[in-house]
Amino acid sequence: MSITVEPDGKSLWSAVKHKITGTRLYRLIGIDRAIAFTILARGWGSFAGLITLGLIARFLSPAEQGYYYTFGSLIALQIVFELGFSFVVLQMASHERAHLEISLDGRISGDPVHLSRLASVLQKTVRWYASAAVFLVAFLVVAGLYFFSTHNQGGNRIQWQVPWLADALAATFTFLLDPLLSFMEGCGFVPQVARLRFVQAAVGSVFAWTALATHHGLFAPAATIAGYALAAGTWLFGRRSLLLPLLRRDPRPNRISWMDEVWPFQWRIAVSWLCGYFIFQLYNPVLFAYQGPVAAGQMGMSLSLANALSSVAVSWINTKAAPFGALIARREYVQLDSLFFRSTKQSVGVALTGAIVIWLLAFCLGILHQPLAHRILGPLPLAILLLTAALNMVIFAQAVYLRAHKQEKFLLNSVLGAILVSISTFFLGRTYGALGIVIGSLLIGLFMGLPLGTYTFVKYRRLWHGK
Numbered sequence: 001m002s003i004t005v006e007p008d009g010k011s012l013w014s015a016v017k018h019k020i021t022g023t024r025l026y027r028l029i030g031i032d033r034a035i036a037f038t039i040l041a042r043g044w045g046s047f048a049g050l051i052t053l054g055l056i057a058r059f060l061s062p063a064e065q066g067y068y069y070t071f072g073s074l075i076a077l078q079i080v081f082e083l084g085f086s087f088v089v090l091q092m093a094s095h096e097r098a099h100l101e102i103s104l105d106g107r108i109s110g111d112p113v114h115l116s117r118l119a120s121v122l123q124k125t126v127r128w129y130a131s132a133a134v135f136l137v138a139f140l141v142v143a144g145l146y147f148f149s150t151h152n153q154g155g156n157r158i159q160w161q162v163p164w165l166a167d168a169l170a171a172t173f174t175f176l177l178d179p180l181l182s183f184m185e186g187c188g189f190v191p192q193v194a195r196l197r198f199v200q201a202a203v204g205s206v207f208a209w210t211a212l213a214t215h216h217g218l219f220a221p222a223a224t225i226a227g228y229a230l231a232a233g234t235w236l237f238g239r240r241s242l243l244l245p246l247l248r249r250d251p252r253p254n255r256i257s258w259m260d261e262v263w264p265f266q267w268r269i270a271v272s273w274l275c276g277y278f279i280f281q282l283y284n285p286v287l288f289a290y291q292g293p294v295a296a297g298q299m300g301m302s303l304s305l306a307n308a309l310s311s312v313a314v315s316w317i318n319t320k321a322a323p324f325g326a327l328i329a330r331r332e333y334v335q336l337d338s339l340f341f342r343s344t345k346q347s348v349g350v351a352l353t354g355a356i357v358i359w360l361l362a363f364c365l366g367i368l369h370q371p372l373a374h375r376i377l378g379p380l381p382l383a384i385l386l387l388t389a390a391l392n393m394v395i396f397a398q399a400v401y402l403r404a405h406k407q408e409k410f411l412l413n414s415v416l417g418a419i420l421v422s423i424s425t426f427f428l429g430r431t432y433g434a435l436g437i438v439i440g441s442l443l444i445g446l447f448m449g450l451p452l453g454t455y456t457f458v459k460y461r462r463l464w465h466g467k
Contacts, residue, residue: 066293069300093186268408
């Protein structure tokens with residue numbers, strides 16, 4: 001059955017799309033309404049990130065910059081409690097809502113079995129995250145206080161304690177709200193959530209700039225997260241007519257059996273998500289501990305550029321996760337493959353183009369002897385870091401495709417990647433600094449990540465679809 005969602009901004013987008021749909025450019029880049037809003041959000045994040053970089057260079061010392069970015073790496077430890085649940089929620093919701101209709105005012109109709117199962121997904125989500133949030137805030141506070149006290153290389157001049165506590169509390173609030181956004185995406189609200197991400201990015205940026213400009217720079221990470229939480233909470237409150245009836249509905253006797261239907265998928269996702277921390281978030285803490293906060297700050301600022309690029313490029317894949325699930329539920333595999341391969345080519349193309357542009361801009365800053373050039377990695381390690389980010393687009397796309405089947409077949413890939421990257425980061429980072437870290441990660445991606453990922457993708461696509 002088809003799904004109708006609220007027409008926020010739809011008429012404007014329809015008018016624009018009508019003008020460009022027939023063009024070769026549209027067919028080449030494949031921007032739909034969800035991607036457009038996602039690019040706005042992440043494009044704004046990239047543009048605002050440049051302003052943030054300038055403010056960081058202006059108002060934070062090189063050592064404070066190291067604390068700023070290492071805050072973010074430690075906050076990412078929330079993945080231990082999230083356990084990949086948000087992705088599971090999105091896929092479970094998308095498979096159930098494929099058999100339901102959602103009216104413009106938020107009322108759901110259709111098969112009562114699927115409706116009860118959808119309610120069961122939401123209720124389980126709320127219970128899990130409410131319980132996990134209590135342990136998360138305690139864990140983040142203790143872990144951060146221990147790490148920064150043990151490696152307090154900035155001396156007593158840097159007052160990091162209160163900013164860290166604020167960061168941990170703000171992260172806990174977004175931890176509670178993010179799975180609800182994933183649920184709404186699974187229900188077909190992909191363009192609306194994408195537009196919300198734009199609002200979140202704008203509000204978070206303004207909050208961060210205010211903290212930096214008023215000489216409260218280490219509070220900027222907490223301010224950014226608080227802006228995200230405020231925007232998300234406001235948007236979800238406006239969708240209470242959809243969420244509250246599902247929360248109140250008794251799903252029995254059609255309640256989803258989490259142990260039988262979900263846990264065999266989720267525990268693999270959880271391990272993969274946890275491995276992702278060691279693959280993508282370990283650089284800053286290792287450099288902070290062994291090379292000092294200045295080196296960590298350079299890596300952190302460079303990673304923010306690479307992550308901004310990745311967040312835009314991955315829009316072509318991320319916005320298709322829910323449609324992938326719906327197509328699989330209806331066994332429309334030809335349409336699934338067509339959408340996947342087209343989106344992957346577009347994502348990788350954007351990543352490579354963006355990597356070249358970012359590197360050229362950074363190189364020019366160095367030639368012009370701009371102070372900002374000393375706050376990021378040198379030309380060679382930056383080029384390797386950006387190339388690795390583009391390479392990861394292919395691996396990420398393959399994983400999303402397989403996970404849309406409610407299967408986690410990238411577990412071995414994730415575990416091997418986490419082990420190899422962790423070993424490489426610790427040993428090469430301790431001895432050779434940032435250059436050793438990025439070279440190690442690129443080699444692991446080229447000779448393990450991409451070949452094994454492609455083998456896994458081809459194997460299970462052929463097994464499941466007979467291709």
